[in-house]
Amino acid sequence: MGAANRHSWNGQAVFGAFPKNPEKEQAILRVACGSVAFLAYLVFTLLSPSKNAYIVLAAIAFYTTFGIVTYVAVTVGPARSHLRLILHTILDQATVMMGLAVGGRAALPFLWLVFWFLIGAGCRYGRRMLALSCAVALAGLIGLMHWQPWWRTNITAGLGLTLSVAAISLYLAVLVLRLENQAATDPLTGLSNRIRLEQAIGRKLIRRSTEVHQTALLLIDLDGFKEVNDSHGHAVGDELLQRFATALVDRMRRGDTLARLGGDEFVVLADRVYGQEGALRIADDIHAILSDVRTVGGHETSISASIGVCMLAQSTGSTPLDARTMMRAADSAMYRAKTRGKGQTAFAEATDMHPVAT
Known part of the structure; x- marks a missing residue:
């Protein structure tokens, strides 16, 4: 914020x-x-x-x-x-x-x-x-x-x-x-929604100057979700989203903020992440969750994720950061991951971190 x-x-x-x-x-x-x-x-x-x-x-x-x-x-x-x-x-x-x-x-x-x-x-x-x-x-x-x-x-x-x-x-x-x-809760999955996520990012940004560790924002887009919805119906799609949300809660660490932005987009705001290696380990856990999902509602599925990662410790000089800038940077990284194929992870670049004038 x-x-x-x-x-x-x-x-x-x-x-x-x-x-x-x-x-x-x-x-x-x-x-x-x-x-x-x-x-x-x-x-x-x-x-x-x-x-x-x-x-x-x-x-x-x-x-x-x-x-x-x-x-x-x-x-x-x-x-x-x-x-x-x-x-x-x-x-x-x-x-x-x-x-x-x-x-x-x-x-x-x-x-x-x-x-x-x-x-x-x-x-x-x-x-x-x-x-x-x-x-x-x-x-x-x-x-x-x-x-x-x-x-x-x-x-x-x-x-x-x-x-x-x-x-x-x-x-x-x-x-x-x-x-x-x-x-502040997504009704389908029980995760946080965009409102609570932006509040959590704002709190992290306020504290980041006094903390030696980093915070990673991982934006997750499910590859193949549209095909599941189109082929098997929205009930199966909803079940898939709920299963993924439950698995995220089980696999992520206590203190991390888990949110659903809508559709098949999810966010993990992970605290105490030491460098890109730590963020990659979290992304790998997310990929592993989806690799274990073979059937949903009795139907065979093939789901992966494109993940864009933005490290909240990244600096833009004297320009203050806010939640929307971080989200947009992670979104840009996620689309770069998509261009590399399914199940990929990409990090935000310095050019993604500049706030858009309002």
């Missing part, structure tokens, strides 16, 4: 208004919900005026203004920022806690926002922001039970709410983890 993406997250918009900018969607929801809440509470305050009601009304106005400011911030600076995300996540829950602290009983109708922010943080940004949102909420509730008069009087309600926040956060964390795994 490029340097611009190394500190990004995989957040998605929940309602689809801005699918590539979940921060903007969240900012619009702050403004919309804050405005509706302000108008509703303004009516309530006019009908039942009190000091606490006015304080809560001011807290809602502050939050609506905060929403406007965040919208301007993500519009002017659309590039994703972890620092900005952390600050917004903290301020969401902190604003609710501030309203509960100054408004006491009058602010209780806004307790639902605690859970709204937990769900929003988890669904948009994953478990880390969910954990941060949960931590701020729990710290705020504990503080309320210690220092706020109404909450000190009703400490059992506070304890119940605190346990509810913790339990729901734990449940959401498990759910988000399952969804993340599902989104």
